[in-house]
Amino acid sequence: MFRKMVLLTLGLAITLTACGSPNVQNEALTHIRLPMGYIPNIQYAPFYVAAEKGYFKEAGIEIEFDYAFETDGVALVGAGELPFAVVSGEQVLLARAQGLPVTYVAAWYQQYPVSVVAKSELGVIVPQDLKGRKIGLPGLFGASYIGLRALLAAGKLTEADVTLDAIGFNQVELMAAGQQDIVVGYAANEPIQLRAQGIAVTELRVADYAQLAANGILASEKVIAENPELVRAFVGSFLKGLKDTVANPDEAFELSKSHIPNFSELDEGVQREVLAVSIEQWQAERLGYSDPAAWENMQNVLLDMGLLSDKMDLSKAFTNEFIP
Numbered sequence: 001m002f003r004k005m006v007l008l009t010l011g012l013a014i015t016l017t018a019c020g021s022p023n024v025q026n027e028a029l030t031h032i033r034l035p036m037g038y039i040p041n042i043q044y045a046p047f048y049v050a051a052e053k054g055y056f057k058e059a060g061i062e063i064e065f066d067y068a069f070e071t072d073g074v075a076l077v078g079a080g081e082l083p084f085a086v087v088s089g090e091q092v093l094l095a096r097a098q099g100l101p102v103t104y105v106a107a108w109y110q111q112y113p114v115s116v117v118a119k120s121e122l123g124v125i126v127p128q129d130l131k132g133r134k135i136g137l138p139g140l141f142g143a144s145y146i147g148l149r150a151l152l153a154a155g156k157l158t159e160a161d162v163t164l165d166a167i168g169f170n171q172v173e174l175m176a177a178g179q180q181d182i183v184v185g186y187a188a189n190e191p192i193q194l195r196a197q198g199i200a201v202t203e204l205r206v207a208d209y210a211q212l213a214a215n216g217i218l219a220s221e222k223v224i225a226e227n228p229e230l231v232r233a234f235v236g237s238f239l240k241g242l243k244d245t246v247a248n249p250d251e252a253f254e255l256s257k258s259h260i261p262n263f264s265e266l267d268e269g270v271q272r273e274v275l276a277v278s279i280e281q282w283q284a285e286r287l288g289y290s291d292p293a294a295w296e297n298m299q300n301v302l303l304d305m306g307l308l309s310d311k312m313d314l315s316k317a318f319t320n321e322f323i324p
Contacts, residue, residue, distance in 0.1 A: 029062035035073025050241025059233035083223040089213025101221035109214035111207035114147030120200035127155025137184035154209035
């Protein structure tokens with residue numbers, strides 16, 4: 001459910017964020033504006049739990065959630081104007097390819113969250129079943145496009161084997177109206193929303209066919225070098241919220257409500273299922289850990305797509321240094 005674009009824009013209005021030292025009692029809290037990349041949503045429960053339970057404050061951090069486009073966050077972190085942002089794995093590699101000094105410091109999603117969703121009567125069960133089909137997706141950018149390309153590759157298909165239809169972020173509405181039969185979306189969104197409307201669908205999850213670096217915490221090389229304790233404090237606070245959310249979804253659900261405008265107007269059953277599916281994608285033996293193989297695979301997908309021209313030193317793109 002994260003809105004993403006491949007092009008990174010540096011010409012942005014910037015609000016500076018202090019990078020002071022955390023964990024010092026009686027000192028002013030370090031204010032951190034965190035670009036989230038999407039609108040307020042139950043999928044951000046780990047962050048909301050960490051805020052509501054005071055984990056950020058205990059670490060000396062005053063958190064502000066900023067629901068802007070993901071690439072805005074990438075650009076601001078790359079420019080050293082913000083210390084952190086929530087981003088997807090491909091954005092890290094694309095940013096570094098443009099010379100932006102950014103590093104992924106904690107994995108939130110262990111599974112790439114993108115799915116291809118098809119009306120059940122089409123019989124789309126495996127990636128090979130997509131051959132010759134028209135597929136609606138937000139556009140030829142971002143995680144949906146990259147996830148689709150990875151899924152096609154898993155089925156020994158290329159983009160030439162399908163017809164891509166750029167439809168914006170209207171997958172559910174257009175499918176419900178009968179204008180699309182197959183769309184690309186997120187496992188914790190479109191298939192749940194469609195089934196809630198009584199539309200039978202099958203789902204091809206990218207994570208079932210490809211292990212790719214997914215959503216997590218991006219940091220600037222500047223803050224890592226100058227204030228590693230802030231990075232450790234921020235990541236630690238988030239991981240406490242993540243651990244609590246995985247362990248007690250009902251509590252996390254209640255704590256998240258105040259962060260989501262008009263939550264009372266939403267279908268509670270759908271929201272609970274969104275959270276449950278999201279938790280499936282977050283779980284790991286070691287929360288926050290980045291698997292090097294996932295980054296290798298992501299790099300190979302981007303090279304195949306022509307979005308990267310050369311292999312890069314992945315040891316600078318991500319680190320597990322700040323993971324307990």
